[in-house]
Amino acid sequence: EFNCRFGDPETQVVLPLLETDLYEVMVACCDGSLDSVDVRFKENTCAATVVCAAKGYPEKYPKGMEITGLSDANAISGVKVYHAGTKLDEESVSRCSGGRVLAVTGMGPALSDALEASYNGVRKLDFVGSDGNESLMHFRTDIAKGAIGKKLRIGVLGSTRGTALIPIIEACASGALHAEIVAVVSNKKDALILEKGRTLGVTVTTRFVSSKGLSRDQYDAECTAILSGAGVELVILVGYMRILSKQFCDFWAGRCINVHPSLLPKHAGGMDLAVHQAAIDAGDKQSGCTIHQVTEEVDGGPIVVQKVVEIAEGETAESLKAKVQPLEGPA
Numbered sequence: 001e002f003n004c005r006f007g008d009p010e011t012q013v014v015l016p017l018l019e020t021d022l023y024e025v026m027v028a029c030c031d032g033s034l035d036s037v038d039v040r041f042k043e044n045t046c047a048a049t050v051v052c053a054a055k056g057y058p059e060k061y062p063k064g065m066e067i068t069g070l071s072d073a074n075a076i077s078g079v080k081v082y083h084a085g086t087k088l089d090e091e092s093v094s095r096c097s098g099g100r101v102l103a104v105t106g107m108g109p110a111l112s113d114a115l116e117a118s119y120n121g122v123r124k125l126d127f128v129g130s131d132g133n134e135s136l137m138h139f140r141t142d143i144a145k146g147a148i149g150k151k152l153r154i155g156v157l158g159s160t161r162g163t164a165l166i167p168i169i170e171a172c173a174s175g176a177l178h179a180e181i182v183a184v185v186s187n188k189k190d191a192l193i194l195e196k197g198r199t200l201g202v203t204v205t206t207r208f209v210s211s212k213g214l215s216r217d218q219y220d221a222e223c224t225a226i227l228s229g230a231g232v233e234l235v236i237l238v239g240y241m242r243i244l245s246k247q248f249c250d251f252w253a254g255r256c257i258n259v260h261p262s263l264l265p266k267h268a269g270g271m272d273l274a275v276h277q278a279a280i281d282a283g284d285k286q287s288g289c290t291i292h293q294v295t296e297e298v299d300g301g302p303i304v305v306q307k308v309v310e311i312a313e314g315e316t317a318e319s320l321k322a323k324v325q326p327l328e329g330p331a
Helices: 022-031 070-074 111-123 145-149 165-174 192-198 216-229 246-251 273-281 317-328
Strands: 046-054 066-068 079-083 086-088 094-096 100-108 126-128 152-158 179-186 205-208 234-238 256-260 286-293 303-310
Touching: 046 111, 070 079, 070 111, 079 111, 100 111, 111 145, 152 165, 152 192, 165 179, 165 192, 165 234, 179 192, 179 216, 192 205, 205 216, 216 246, 273 317, 286 317, 303 317
Parallel strands: 152 179, 152 234, 179 205, 234 256
Antiparallel strands: 046 100, 066 094, 066 126, 079 100, 086 094, 256 286, 286 303
């Protein structure tokens, strides 16, 4: 936000994530050259901040309580305690001087880890009244509850029956996968995968997109608009019979995966039965399926997971497909 102060929790949760030198950013803001600064944030790092307030805040609240546990809280790995309404008395004892007293920021590789660190720090702290008995500190216990409970929103692109989508639908329904399918898009009007999307209910965007008169970039832009409009966070290609444009791959980089019916990098670039026949013709002893990230290089993105089957003597493309296809959904 533009209107914020370093004393605000909104700032104290963001600043620890900043990798670029803050001074460089601030100077660039002053002289109008921010567009030339590579503002970077730490990768694979999350932060969460919990405010410790005086009991009664924001209404009438006491002041002058001794703050205990500061050293213990700051000693926890990944925890930083920010002071707001505090002061030191004549004996260098930290005391409360305002309603919003401390902000405890925790950091970790995931939001849940950051929250755990933050609350571990909070539990070390207390505001002790003059009688030494009653705790006069309070804090919210629901920070990031909505974000932690939020399901991953999946969008699907498919051209065929969508058999591999069934285990994903079942895993979402059972809770085994903390996600929900919010969009199913196909380039084939009669593709059965669209029926699977419609069975998920009216809240799921299910759409056929015709490629007639559209370039690859234009078609993919239309698909991206539909997926983005549905709030998709991860795109899964399920039997999708189109080569994706660079524009699409760049937009969904790191957020789009595909299932390919071979053990990549073997037999990349083919589709359906042709891939299985290629494995047989090559004399491979094993085949399987590969889940990989989608990049501009067809079937060349980083491999996520592979499932393996044995190729029997006398195997046909059809029989090999019957072995491999049941593994695609679980993968």
